[in-house]
Amino acid sequence: MSNTPTFRVLLQKEQLVFSSAHFITFAGDICECVHGHNYGLRAEVEGELDENRYVIDFIAFREALSGLVKQLDHHMLLPTKHAMISVEEQDDEVTVRFRKKRWVFPREDCMLLPITNTTAEEIAWWIATQIRSQLFPQIGPRLTMIEIGVDENHGQWGYCRLPWLEQE
Numbered sequence: 001m002s003n004t005p006t007f008r009v010l011l012q013k014e015q016l017v018f019s020s021a022h023f024i025t026f027a028g029d030i031c032e033c034v035h036g037h038n039y040g041l042r043a044e045v046e047g048e049l050d051e052n053r054y055v056i057d058f059i060a061f062r063e064a065l066s067g068l069v070k071q072l073d074h075h076m077l078l079p080t081k082h083a084m085i086s087v088e089e090q091d092d093e094v095t096v097r098f099r100k101k102r103w104v105f106p107r108e109d110c111m112l113l114p115i116t117n118t119t120a121e122e123i124a125w126w127i128a129t130q131i132r133s134q135l136f137p138q139i140g141p142r143l144t145m146i147e148i149g150v151d152e153n154h155g156q157w158g159y160c161r162l163p164w165l166e167q168e
Contacts, residue, residue, distance in 0.1 A: 009055045012042035012149075016065055018073035020111070022118040025084065031098045034076075039123070040151035041069060043131065047143030047164065056139065064134050068127055075111040077118045087112060120150040120158025128162045141165055 021036040043065055047055050078096060080087050086097040094110045096103045115122040128148040143164035149157045 006046060007049055007055045008044055008046045009058070009061065010042065010044045011058065011061055011065060012040075013062065016041040016043075016062075016069055018069045020072050020075050020077050022077040024117050024119055025082065025098065029084070029099075031101060034103065037152045039072075039120075040154075041065060041127070042149040042151075043127075044145075044147045044149075045143050045164070046145040050142060055143070056135075060135065060138065061131075064131050065127075067134075068130055072111055072123075074109075076105050076109055077111050077113060077123065078105075079115045079118050079122070080112050081114055081116045083116075120152045120156070121160060122158075124148040124150040124158050124160035125162075128160050132162065132164065132166070136164075 017038055017040050019036060019038050021034055023032050023034045025031045043061065045056050045061070049055060076094075078087050078094065079085060084098055086095075088095045088097075089107060089112075092107050094105045094107050094112070096105070113123070113126050115126055125148075127150070128146050131148070132146055141164070145161060146164055147159060147161040149159045151157050
């Protein structure tokens with residue numbers, strides 16, 4: 001066991017919320033109705049202290065998270081990697097199909113995510129990968145982990161924890 005301390009920073013603020021619509025599939029072939037949530041977000045990173053003696057600059061971390069929250073807020077969240085859900089962009093519209101169901105949304109109202117299902121866990125994964133990509137150039141390899149939590153219903157959290165350095 002090492003005597004080296006571990007340092008973490010957690011951000012969970014009232015402004016890190018977004019309201020979005022989605023639907024998920026479950027039990028193989030059941031597709032729920034479109035509905036929305038007021039999602040909450042929390043983010044944590046772990047790593048060594050820098051020359052300023054902090055893990056990460058709270059302001060830079062908060063601003064990166066706020067930027068993603070703004071992208072997701074008031075949008076229809078759509079998965080682009082689901083085997084049974086077709087998402088097609090044509091001109092200013094997005095057509096989504098699941099078996100006999102068909103939805104057409106204005107393109108500007110949609111957020112197409114490279115995930116299989118718009119679960120809180122997969123949304124957390126997408127946010128984690130985006131934050132890691134945005135902040136790595138500033139922070140470098142000093143961090144060891146990032147964890148994102150997405151609350152979709154006042155206490156129903158989905159989490160994703162990733163190593164800070166991308167694994168090949």
